[in-house]
Amino acid sequence: MSTGTYDKQWLTELEATLTEEFEAQSARLTQLTADTGDPTEAHTNAAMIAAARQSLEQISGALRRLTAGRYGNCERCGTAIPRERLEILPHARFCVPCQEKQNR
Template sequence: MSERTDSYDQRWLTELETTLSHEFEAQTARLTELTADTGDPAEAHTNAALIAATRQSLDQIAGALRRLTAGGYGSCERCGTDIARERLEILPHARFCVPCQQKQKG
């Protein structure tokens, strides 16, 4: 385990990994349902947006799970500092600390 993940409670990280894994499974099932062809052209535009949002969610969850496995979870990808646990509790897939996220969007 890396020093970075040592700064977070191991039990919390284990629970987070379980929660993210369940969310990944749920989003995968949702994507399967959304991509089933209903034959209704009126739903095509709405479904396309839902599919895109679900795929983005899956990418974010998968990234968080990869960082957990690799030991880099909770480290800002821009400056390398620890991301506040409070931020990760609200946004478990966060890749940047708040200041770097603001710079990223700004």
């Protein structure tokens, strides 16, 4: 299944939402990496930086799949990921059965 199977308006809105989220996470990462000079916040900051980087990676992957026309295809088995799953988790790379196998 290619992105052509999904409603074009939905895909356009999704791309805009993902782009906005990417920009927000980029700004957050910039703020987090600014040196506050407070060593007591170092551990918390490191965790938040890691989370922001992971979020950026997931969002950019979803945007790449959209551009390439592969968005919505499970990367493991190739079947269509249900739109409902993508609405909840727009950066999903796997269908539910394959995600469960991935988590084992």
